[in-house]
Amino acid sequence: MVGVHSSVVGSKKRVWMISATVGALWLIVVLLSAAVSLTRLSRVQQVVLPAGVTPYIWSWAFPWPVLLPIAGAVAVTLVHAAILQIVRGAERSVATVWLATVVAGAAAGLTIDVVLVFASLVTDGWAMWALELGSRAAVGAYWGLIYGWVPALIAHRLARRDDARGAVETPSRRGWPIYAAAALAGLVLLGGAQVLGDEATQVQLRAESAASEPAPADGSVRPDPDAPGEPVPEQVEGGGVIGDGACTPERxxxxxxxxxxxxxxxxxxxxxxxxxxxxxxxxxxxxxxxxxxxxxxxxxxxxxxxxxxxxxxxxxxxxxxxxxxxxxxxxxxxxxxxxxxxxxxxxxxxxxxxxxxxxxxxxxxxxxxxxxxxxxxxxxxxxxxx
CATH class of the missing domain: 2.60.40 (Immunoglobulin-like)
Structure with a gap:
C-alpha cells in the first residue's frame, strides 16, 4: 500500500511540475513580448511571441499590467493540471501534454473573449460576438501550439527518468473534481483581473482628464465623475396639477x-x-x-x-x-x-x-x-x- 500511495503522489507531483512549466512559459512570453514591442522587431512580435491574451498593457493603471499576466499564468497552469489529472496517464504522453498546453491557452483566451464581448454589449450590441469571440482563444491556442513542446519535452524526460529508476506508477484520477474546480476558479480569476484592470484604468483616465481641466474660476471643487452621490430626481412625489382648467403641462x-x-x-x-x-x-x-x-x-x-x-x-x-x-x-x-x-x-x-x-x-x-x-x-x- 505504501508503494502504491507513493507512486500516486509521484504522479501528481509530476503533473504539477509539468503544468508549472506551462505557467512559467506564459509569463516569459509576456515579458519578452513587452520588451520586443519597444524595438523594431515589434512587427513580428505576435508571430514569435503571441502574448495577445494577457499582454503587458503599458497604458493600464499599475499594478494591473503585472497582475493580468500573472492571472493568466495561474489560469493556464490550473487548466493544464486539470487536463493531465482527468486524462489517465496523460503526464507521460508527449502528445497529450502538448495538446493540453494548446487547450489551456485557448481556454484563457476564450475567457478574455467572453469578458470583452459582454462588456461591449451596451455600446456595440451582439455583433461583437462575430468579431471578438474566439479571436483571443485562437491566439492562446497558437501560443500553446508553438511552445507546448517545452512541457511535453519535460514530461518525456521525467517519464524516462522514472522508467530508469524502475518506478512503478499507478495513475489515479481520484481528486479530478478538485482539479476541475481549481481550473474554473483560475479562469474566473483571470476574467476578474481583466474587468478590474480595465475599470481601474478608466478611473485613472477620468482623474487625469479632470486634473488637466482648468480650475473653476469661482474656486469650487473640480468635477469628479467618480464622486459618490445621487442624481437629481426628475420628478418627486406630490399631488401635481389637478382640476378643470388647471395649468397642466399641455397648457x-x-x-x-x-x-x-x-x-x-x-x-x-x-x-x-x-x-x-x-x-x-x-x-x-x-x-x-x-x-x-x-x-x-x-x-x-x-x-x-x-x-x-x-x-x-x-x-x-x-x-x-x-x-x-x-x-x-x-x-x-x-x-x-x-x-x-x-x-x-x-x-x-x-x-x-x-x-x-x-x-x-x-x-x-x-x-x-x-x-x-x-x-x-x-x-x-x-x-x-x-
Missing amino acids: AMVLIGDVSGATGHRGMRLELMNFSDTPCTIEGYPDVAFGDQNDHLLNVTIERGASFMAPDPGPALIEIPAGSSAVAYLGWDANSTQGTLVARTVWAAVLEGEARGSKPIESDVVEGATVSVTAWALPEGGSTAP
Missing part, C-alpha cells in the same frame, strides 16, 4: 430665469407661461432642486417663504390669462464657493408631482445653503381667480 410651462444679485443676496425668477388660448389656474409653490458640478443632487434646504429679494404672497388660486404668465422667485444669501460643491444646474416644476425641467447656471448656491421660494403669483397688476 403651461415653466421658464427658468438667470441669477440676479444684490449686495450679499442672490435671486432667480421663475415664470409659468400659459401658452394655450384659454386661461388656466394654479395654486401653490414651485418644486425646486439643484444639481452640483457632478450632476448629483446638491444638499440644499428649500424653504417656502419670502427672502431679501422678494416677498411671498402665500399660496392662492390664481388665473393666468392666455398668453400671460405667473411668477415665483428664489432667493438666497451670497456664499463662499471656495473648495465646495456648488449648484451648476437648477431644476424646477410647476408643483411637486410634476416633471422637472432644468437649466445650467453659474451660482453661489453651495452645499448646505438655504434657498427661499415664493408661491406662484400674477405679476404686479394681476389678480387672483374669482
